Amino acid sequence: xxxxxxxVTAAVLIIGNEILSGRTKDVxxxxxxxxxxxxGIRLRxxxxxxxxxxxxxxxxxxxxxxxxxxxTTGGIGPTHDDITSASVARAFGVPLILDPRARALxxxxxxPGGLNEARLRMAHVPEGxxxxxxxxxxxxxxRMGNVFVLxxxxxxxxxxxxxxKGNLRGGPPVLSATxxxxxxxGVIAAGLGALQDRYxxxxxxxxxxxxxxxxxxxxxxxxxxxxxxxxAAEELRTLIRQLGAEPIEGEAPG
Amino acid sequence: xxxxxxxVTAAVLIIGNEILSGRTKDVxxxxxxxxxxxxGIRLRxxxxxxxxxxxxxxxxxxxxxxxxxxxTTGGIGPTHDDITSASVARAFGVPLILDPRARALxxxxxxPGGLNEARLRMAHVPEGxxxxxxxxxxxxxxRMGNVFVLxxxxxxxxxxxxxxKGNLRGGPPVLSATxxxxxxxGVIAAGLGALQDRYxxxxxxxxxxxxxxxxxxxxxxxxxxxxxxxxAAEELRTLIRQLGAEPIEGEAPG
Numbered sequence: 212x213x214x215x216x217x218x219v220t221a222a223v224l225i226i227g228n229e230i231l232s233g234r235t236k237d238v239x240x241x242x243x244x245x246x247x248x249x250x251g252i253r254l255r256x257x258x259x260x261x262x263x264x265x266x267x268x269x270x271x272x273x274x275x276x277x278x279x280x281x282x283t284t285g286g287i288g289p290t291h292d293d294i295t296s297a298s299v300a301r302a303f304g305v306p307l308i309l310d311p312r313a314r315a316l317x318x319x320x321x322x323p324g325g326l327n328e329a330r331l332r333m334a335h336v337p338e339g340x341x342x343x344x345x346x347x348x349x350x351x352x353x354r355m356g357n358v359f360v361l362x363x364x365x366x367x368x369x370x371x372x373x374x375x376k377g378n379l380r381g382g383p384p385v386l387s388a389t390x391x392x393x394x395x396x397g398v399i400a401a402g403l404g405a406l407q408d409r410y411x412x413x414x415x416x417x418x419x420x421x422x423x424x425x426x427x428x429x430x431x432x433x434x435x436x437x438x439x440x441x442x443a444a445e446e447l448r449t450l451i452r453q454l455g456a457e458p459i460e461g462e463a464p465g
Numbered sequence: 466x467x468x469x470x471x472x473v474t475a476a477v478l479i480i481g482n483e484i485l486s487g488r489t490k491d492v493x494x495x496x497x498x499x500x501x502x503x504x505g506i507r508l509r510x511x512x513x514x515x516x517x518x519x520x521x522x523x524x525x526x527x528x529x530x531x532x533x534x535x536x537t538t539g540g541i542g543p544t545h546d547d548i549t550s551a552s553v554a555r556a557f558g559v560p561l562i563l564d565p566r567a568r569a570l571x572x573x574x575x576x577p578g579g580l581n582e583a584r585l586r587m588a589h590v591p592e593g594x595x596x597x598x599x600x601x602x603x604x605x606x607x608r609m610g611n612v613f614v615l616x617x618x619x620x621x622x623x624x625x626x627x628x629x630k631g632n633l634r635g636g637p638p639v640l641s642a643t644x645x646x647x648x649x650x651g652v653i654a655a656g657l658g659a660l661q662d663r664y665x666x667x668x669x670x671x672x673x674x675x676x677x678x679x680x681x682x683x684x685x686x687x688x689x690x691x692x693x694x695x696x697a698a699e700e701l702r703t704l705i706r707q708l709g710a711e712p713i714e715g716e717a718p719g
Contacts, residue, residue: 229670231508232639233499234685238490240513245487254485256520257513259494262670266510289651290671291658321651329654364673385486397543397575400583404545416483416516417544419618431488 219382221247222274223257226267226285226295227363230259239284239368246372251381252280262286267298275302275358280379282372285363287352289329299355300337310336313351320349346370383435388444391420391459392451393427402450403430410443412436429462473636475501476528477511480521480539480549481617484513493538493622500626505635506534516540521552529556529612534633536626539617541606543583553609554591564590567605574603600624637689642698645674645713646705647681656704657684664697666690683716 223243229235240257247254255278260270267286274281286295300307313334318326333350336342343352343359347370352361354375361371392399396419407415413434420427430447432440448458477497483489494511501508509532514524521540528535540549554561567588572580587604590596597606597613601624606615608629615625646653650673661669667688674681684701686694702712 259511330651397584
């Protein structure tokens with residue numbers, strides 16, 4: 212397999228008790244997942260981790276050993292419950308240090324004298340980290356090894372991610388086709404399973420919906436070979452017609 | 466500590482490639498998290514797991530050993546990519562069997578002869594499992610040991626959860642108070658950290674927001690002792706006023 216065809220993988224760690232208590236509904240995972248898919252990076256797993264250092268350390272170390280990239284969100288603000296940076300330093304076994312570049316980024320963001328001890332927490336990164344810029348509210352994230360540490364506030368996380376994504380090495384992009392039908396999943400399941408068997412290099416998913424009083428499902432064919440996807444999609448349309456329904460191209464309207 | 470004060474913990478496993486690709490945005494975690502909090506059950510972690518048997522088996526076995534309850538969502542439909550039930554059976558080391566009660570639930574849901582092989586997949590559970598009823602679309606979930614296996618379609622998952630939650634053993638309910646202020650987190654961080662230090666039995670979180678052109682934060686105090694929460698909340702209001710702002714009671718308007 213040529214070098215450029217290497218599959219590139221990732222994990223996402225959503226850090227914060229507020230997600231686990233239900234107070235805050237995470238929206239960061241969906242954004243990162245979409246972006247990674249566009250970049251040809253396979254998101255293999257995601258975890259929501261509590262604000263407990265040992266938990267963060269364990270999750271970071273497990274995932275950074277297992278995947279090409281790890282993205283964390285949350286826990287890099289100025290308050291006592293923001294422990295992600297210290298936990299990542301611990302995971303890598305390096306000290307957390309005041310980064311002069313981060314300090315220089317924060318300084319003009321506050322009124323004179325406003326860069327107090329709490330805010331200076333946001334200028335601390337693990338020794339050896341590179342900063343990830345924050346065009347929204349100055350306080351940077353960072354990259355340490357293959358771990359990218361991003362903010363939890365969605366607008367800030369997105370700005371950070373959009374800034375860094377040009378530096379990510381993607382694999383072959385994941386292409387897809389979506390064909391749906393107003394058919395019960397149970398009606399098409401046998402034919403769909405046979406189609407999956409005939410196309411082992413594709414990943415065929417079935418996602419049921421209930422709309423306007425009718426049951427149906429969207430079928431998503433994913434892979435890296437456009438020709439193969441198109442061929443399988445055409446067979447799927449034939450299958451749908453054989454079952455007495457009409458193929459719906461793309462995602463069925465909500 | 467009396468028996469009824471035992472802390473009860475849980476994990477959620479969201480199973481499905483469609484979440485990891487970004488195609489589908491998960492909404493089940495937020496619902497289960499809120500419900501567990503109301504029941505006095507601490508959700509300690511959540512994971513999004515791909516449709517790969519070994520991954521599901523590993524996550525189920527790790528979490529069921531570690532937490533009092535595990536809730537899975539997704540992967541119990543009739544198509545080839547629905548492998549949760551088989552994976553949970555594998556995790557417990559028992560066969561996947563056709564459950565006559567599940568079959569009896571499915572039979573009247575379809576036209577005569579409609580309960581084909583694919584649909585019968587949904588009547589298979591690990592040997593020894595108890596069914597979790599599905600008042601929406603018949604196909605049941607199940608409980609195996611401390612693992613509850615629920616549907617991925619949100620309306621179905623909620624109906625299943627609402628039906629089973631009366632059987633969950635909760636711990637002391639987690640109570641909370643929320644007080645906010647139009648103050649930068651960095652301004653209040655020192656005082657807030659000192660408040661956390663004075664109330665080690667509470668968990669004090671700070672969640673920044675930007676609304677109507679102003680920065681602020683909501684501070685959430687969580688614990689099991691209402692008196693302690695009220696006392697700390699009163700100190701927090703005093704702190705906010707000392708910093709020249711007015712406390713906002715409850716979640717600040719969006």
